Amino acid sequence: DTAVSQTPKYLVTQMGNDKSIKCEQNLGHDTMYWYKQDSKKFLKIMFSYNNKELIINETVPNRFSPKSPDKAHLNLHINSLELGDSAVYFCASSQLLAGPETQYFGPGTRLLVL
Amino acid sequence: SQQGEEDPQALSIQEGENATMNCSYKTSINNLQWYRQNSGRGLVHLILIRSNEREKHSGRLRVTLDTSKKSSSLLITASRAADTASYFCATATYSTLTFGKGTMLLVSP
Numbered sequence: 001d002t003a004v005s006q007t008p009k010y011l012v013t014q015m016g017n018d019k020s021i022k023c024e025q026n027l028g029h030d031t032m033y034w035y036k037q038d039s040k041k042f043l044k045i046m047f048s049y050n051n052k053e054l055i056i057n058e059t060v061p062n063r064f065s066p067k068s069p070d071k072a073h074l075n076l077h078i079n080s081l082e083l084g085d086s087a088v089y090f091c092a093s094s095q096l097l098a099g100p101e102t103q104y105f106g107p108g109t110r111l112l113v114l
Numbered sequence: 115s116q117q118g119e120e121d122p123q124a125l126s127i128q129e130g131e132n133a134t135m136n137c138s139y140k141t142s143i144n145n146l147q148w149y150r151q152n153s154g155r156g157l158v159h160l161i162l163i164r165s166n167e168r169e170k171h172s173g174r175l176r177v178t179l180d181t182s183k184k185s186s187s188l189l190i191t192a193s194r195a196a197d198t199a200s201y202f203c204a205t206a207t208y209s210t211l212t213f214g215k216g217t218m219l220l221v222s223p
Contacts, residue, residue, distance in 0.1 A: 100211040102159045
């Protein structure tokens with residue numbers, strides 16, 4: 001059984017479009033994350049939700065809006081896509097004790113904006 | 115600003131050799147984690163070491179943590195071609211896990 005799943009795996013779209021990426025975890029974790037990995041493989045935190053509440057919102061354009069309908073799901077909606085949004089987006093989940101514990105990553109969504 | 119910095123950026127060795135990667139960071143941490151990423155795949159957790167621990171082992175992996183120097187090292191012993199991947203350290207503070215840029219390891223048969 002997949003622990004953290006993301007859909008779609010690949011996303012090719014035109015500039016200006018709106019798209020969503022879905023993430024689900026079946027590990028019972030209370031914290032979920034979205035990361036962006038650029039072409040140089042640098043992995044940067046975008047958002048973190050703990051028990052459906054936003055706890056981290058890094059410097060991300062407000063075109064990106066996360067939504068957590070429940071603890072097991074964290075979706076990412078992107079409005080007015082730009083060329084610079086092309087990247088791999090990873091969802092992850094973990095328990096949050098004194099700090100983030102082991103993170104379990106999804107397979108990634110490869111977004112290409114044309 | 116970036117917390118963890120791996121060194122070297124790239125490492126090329128022969129099968130059977132040991133590979134050592136280093137990670138330096140700037141602020142106090144709760145724990146430090148190492149991850150592996152195979153090309154085109156997600157990150158896989160390798161090992162977590164807490165701030166009050168100095169060394170940890172898992173199979174062929176050995177991780178050390180020196181909080182006074184704010185540095186960690188990952189040693190892979192008797193490397194295999196299948197160890198070829200990018201390796202990332204990540205430092206955990208209260209609510210955030212911050213990743214370094216990674217070390218690309220190439221193990222040649």
